[in-house]
Amino acid sequence: MNPPVPPPVAPAPVAEGRSLSRFYGLVLGLNNVSFAIRPGITGIVGPNGAGKTTLFRLLLGQIRPSSGSIRVFGEDPWTNPSVQARLAYCPEAETVPAGLGSTDWLVALGMISGLSAAAAKVRAGECLDRVKLAATHRRKPLTALSKGMRQRAKLAQCLLHDPALVILDEPMNGLDPMGREDIGNVLRELAQAGCSVLISSHILHDLEALCAEFLLLRWGRIPRSLNESASADARARWPEATTFRCDDPARLARFLFDRGLLRGCDLVPETGLLHVRWRDAAQFYGGGHFHELLLASGVRLFEVQATDSRLEKAIDTPAGP
Amino acid sequence: MNPPAAFSRAAPRAAPAAGAVFGGIWRLTARRLLSPRHLLNVAGLLALLAVLAFAATTRSGDADRLAAWAAGFHACFLVPVLAFVSAGGAMRDDLRADAVDYVFTRPVRRPVYLLFRYLAHTACAQLEFLPALGVLAGVAAWRGDAGFAAALPLLLLAQFLAIVVYGAFGLLCGLLTSRFVIVGLIYGAAIEVGLGSVPTQLGWLSLVRHLRGLLDPLLLRAGENAPGHLGAAATIALLLAAAAALLAVAAALFSRREFAGSAAREA
Numbered sequence: 001m002n003p004p005v006p007p008p009v010a011p012a013p014v015a016e017g018r019s020l021s022r023f024y025g026l027v028l029g030l031n032n033v034s035f036a037i038r039p040g041i042t043g044i045v046g047p048n049g050a051g052k053t054t055l056f057r058l059l060l061g062q063i064r065p066s067s068g069s070i071r072v073f074g075e076d077p078w079t080n081p082s083v084q085a086r087l088a089y090c091p092e093a094e095t096v097p098a099g100l101g102s103t104d105w106l107v108a109l110g111m112i113s114g115l116s117a118a119a120a121k122v123r124a125g126e127c128l129d130r131v132k133l134a135a136t137h138r139r140k141p142l143t144a145l146s147k148g149m150r151q152r153a154k155l156a157q158c159l160l161h162d163p164a165l166v167i168l169d170e171p172m173n174g175l176d177p178m179g180r181e182d183i184g185n186v187l188r189e190l191a192q193a194g195c196s197v198l199i200s201s202h203i204l205h206d207l208e209a210l211c212a213e214f215l216l217l218r219w220g221r222i223p224r225s226l227n228e229s230a231s232a233d234a235r236a237r238w239p240e241a242t243t244f245r246c247d248d249p250a251r252l253a254r255f256l257f258d259r260g261l262l263r264g265c266d267l268v269p270e271t272g273l274l275h276v277r278w279r280d281a282a283q284f285y286g287g288g289h290f291h292e293l294l295l296a297s298g299v300r301l302f303e304v305q306a307t308d309s310r311l312e313k314a315i316d317t318p319a320g321p
Numbered sequence: 322m323n324p325p326a327a328f329s330r331a332a333p334r335a336a337p338a339a340g341a342v343f344g345g346i347w348r349l350t351a352r353r354l355l356s357p358r359h360l361l362n363v364a365g366l367l368a369l370l371a372v373l374a375f376a377a378t379t380r381s382g383d384a385d386r387l388a389a390w391a392a393g394f395h396a397c398f399l400v401p402v403l404a405f406v407s408a409g410g411a412m413r414d415d416l417r418a419d420a421v422d423y424v425f426t427r428p429v430r431r432p433v434y435l436l437f438r439y440l441a442h443t444a445c446a447q448l449e450f451l452p453a454l455g456v457l458a459g460v461a462a463w464r465g466d467a468g469f470a471a472a473l474p475l476l477l478l479a480q481f482l483a484i485v486v487y488g489a490f491g492l493l494c495g496l497l498t499s500r501f502v503i504v505g506l507i508y509g510a511a512i513e514v515g516l517g518s519v520p521t522q523l524g525w526l527s528l529v530r531h532l533r534g535l536l537d538p539l540l541l542r543a544g545e546n547a548p549g550h551l552g553a554a555a556t557i558a559l560l561l562a563a564a565a566a567l568l569a570v571a572a573a574l575f576s577r578r579e580f581a582g583s584a585a586r587e588a
Contacts, residue, residue, distance in 0.1 A: 024581060054581075060426050062580040079576070081336065081428035091422040097349060099356040104348065111345030112427045114337025120345075157423060 011039050014165050014196040015059055020068035022054050029054035031220040032068070037198060041191045043207040044200040046217035052200045053092070055217070056167050059198070060089055073164070085113070088158035092169040092200075094150055096142040102128060102153040103138045106160060113161040120160070127156040132182050147174030155183060159190075166190060168199045172206055184210055205306050241277045245303040249274035255297040272302070342429050343437045349424075350411070350441035354449070363449050366403075367456050370395070374460040387464060388472035391457050392539040396479040397529050400453075404446055404484045405491035405505050411442050412495030421580045432572035435492070439568060443488045450480055472539050479536050482560045486528055489567040496571050496578075528563060531556050 013036035022029040030051045044052050057063045058070050061077035061084060070077065077083045097105060103124050110120030128138055131152040137145060142153060151174055158166050168187075172180050180203070187197050187210060201207050207214070215222060246252055253265050253274055261284050266275040284290050294301060353359065377390045414420060415438065424434065454476060461469030490508075494501035517527025524530055533540060535556045551559065 057581060060422075062421075062425065064579065079431060081430060084426055085428040087426060089422055089426040095417065095420050097353065097420070099353045099358070100349070104352055108345040108348035108352075109423060109427065111341045111348065112337070112424060112429055113345075114341055114428065116341055117344055120341075161427075 013038050015070070015072040015198075017055075017058070017065075017070045018068055020058065020070055021066045022051075022058060022063065023066045028220045030058070030217075033217075033220070033222045034068075035215055035222055037196065037215070038213065039191075039194070039196045040212045041187060041197040041199065041210050043211035043214045044198060044217065045204065045207065045214055046200075049219075050217040051220040052217055053169060054220075056089070056169055056198075056200075059165075059167060060084075060087060085161070086164040088161070088163035088166045090154045090158050090166070090168045090171050092173065094147065094174075096150060096153070098141065098143050100142055101139045102133060102142055102145070102156070105142060105153070106157055109157050110160045115161070123160055124156070127159040128153070130159060130186060131156045148176060148179045151175055151179070151183070155186065159186075163195060165196045165198065168197065170201055171199065172201050172203050180206055208306075240281050241275065241306070243303075243305045244274045244276070244301060245272050246274065247272060247300040247302075249299075252297050252299040255299070259293075337428060339433070342433065343441070346434065346437045347441045347444075350438065351445055354411075354442070354445040360449075363452075367452055370399070370453055371456045371460055374457055375463070378460070378464055378466075387457065387461050387466050388469050388476070388539045391469075391472070391476055392479070392536040393533075395453065395457065396476055396483060396536060397532050400450060400480050400483040401487040401529060401532075402505075403450075404487040405494070406502065407446055408439075408442055408488040408491030409495035409501035409505070410491075411438070412492050413499050413501060416496065416499075416580075425580060431575045431578075435572050435575050436568065439489065439492055442492075443484060446484050446488060447481065450484060454480065475536060475539060478557075479532055482535070482557065483532055486560045486564040486567070489564040489571070490528075493567050493571040493574075496575055528560065531560055 016034075016036040018034050020033050020035075021031055028051075033051075033055075044055065046052055054063070058065060059072055059077060061072075061079055064078050072083050073086060075083050077087075100108075103121075106124035106127060107117065107120045110123050111117060115123060133149060133152045133156065137149050142150060145153065151171060155168070155171060158168070166187075171183055175183060184206065187199065191197055199207065199210065244252060249267050249269060249272055253262070253267060253276070256262050256265075256276060261276075261279055263277045263279045265277065267273075268275075278284055284293070294304075373394070374387060374390065377394070378387050415424075425431070454473060457476075458469060458473065491501065491505070494504045494508075498504060513527050513529045516523045517530045518524070531551070534551060535553055
């Protein structure tokens with residue numbers, strides 16, 4: 001007789017908050033939230049003013065809670081060097097020091113993290129290689145770089161000291177699709193190497209492609225029902241609607257209807273757009289053969305974009321208990 | 322997908338070596354303060370100083386007055402004001418929302434950061450102000466003031482101390498408020514001009530008064546009155562102690578400071 005298989009144990013949380021609140025005078029930042037952030041990539045989603053940056057600053061130890069408690073790696077993060085040594089942060093704002101090139105900047109920050117000058121220089125080069133910032137751009141002042149290049153440099157400074165938790169506030173802003181893919185790959189590599197990643201973004205499709213779990217914030221609170229709906233069954237989190245831009249949207253619609261995949265569709269022939277609502281999205285996306293199916297349609301495709309995801313639905317749903 | 326093979330591991334350090342931390346802060350400070358653009362501004366100020374020095378001695382018709390002018394205007398007014406504004410501005414820029422995030426999320430204790438930032442900034446400021454004495458010496462040579470060379474060591478000492486003490490004061494004010502110039506103006510009017518010119522015990526609060534005490538030999542040579550002052554060694558000790566006290570207050574405040582970004586401003 002085989003011994004009973006123990007139930008899977010959830011990994012210990014990297015960070016957790018209990019009844020956490022933070023107010024700025026009369027302004028609400030976070031209001032009585034409890035959460036646990038587990039290893040892997042966790043997305044933080046919410047409208048502007050929902051409390052995302054407040055949560056980040058609490059995790060980084062830059063502000064203290066008004067009430068409740070927060071632990072990162074089991075310790076209080078407030079100005080705690082042993083926590084900060086394992087953290088990295090990429091802020092949303094584009095403020096970077098004037099008069100410095102990206103290599104110089106990274107070397108200086110690496111030294112502040114404790115690397116010797118020589119080690120920091122080697123490490124800066126490795127990090128800039130990893131985020132694919134071209135060598136020709138590394139000597140240019142940071143302020144002269146394009147928004148996308150600056151985002152890469154900002155991500156590179158997060159990698160300098162091999163952190164265990166990387167917190168990224170809107171890292172995809174200003175990046176082209178290739179750049180978003182590059183950054184996504186770096187984050188996946190980090191997660192596979194055991195680093196936890198906490199990322200906020202308004203580009204929900206990118207988040208859905210990256211994250212295993214989500215934390216939804218609204219008006220400084222974490223509505224439990226929405227979080228369960230957003231994070232549940234991540235493997236089957238397919239978009240319920242998709243937009244195609246192609247040379248013959250009517251033909252593509254007929255092709256998909258004939259296979260019983262669609263619940264409905266809208267055609268915009270002038271712009272070559274076809275908006276489809278899936279009968280069972282997993283049937284189209286889940287098998288991994290959707291690209292073969294689309295090729296079989298014989299229609300020339302220019303763009304495929306998911307337009308109605310579970311994450312979007314969760315955000316749009318009025319908050320329950 | 323595994324990380325690229327070339328990407329090495331760097332062990333996180335909870336207590337980085339002080340030398341490495343200072344090296345990093347020095348790089349961030351020096352690259353900004355000794356940048357070509359900034360040095361161009363310094364060159365402009367030096368040219369202005371030369372014109373003022375030339376004009377001041379021309380008007381008096383007495384080339385020997387240059388040392389006294391340098392002691393009164395350069396060492397006791399211009400250097401303190403510029404050192405205050407420069408240090409206050411540096412601190413304000415460091416604490417700008419989102420600029421803080423790259424440094425203060427690293428494992429460096431805030432009082433240590435403040436001390437190293439002050440040392441790096443003061444060293445750069447000393448380097449930037451050194452050519453000013455060269456400019457004044459040049460004007461003196463042009464004017465045929467052979468005695469100015471003898472006044473240079475004292476002027477150098479006063480300049481050094483002014484940068485040290487007013488840099489610390491600027492740092493503290495820049496930490497307290499982004500409108501540190503207003504605080505400086507109020508302080509200048511109330512303490513330096515007001516109390517400093519009153520021959521009472523309260524006049525000791527004026528830092529310029531102590532600087533003037535140190536420069537007495539130069540000011541007296543031009544016939545200025547000298548109120549009772551401490552000896553040179555005591556004045557130097559007092560000014561250094563004042564700088565240390567200002568830094569200690571700044572470090573204590575800085576340790577408790579929260580960086581809430583724009584959210585705090587909205588409140």
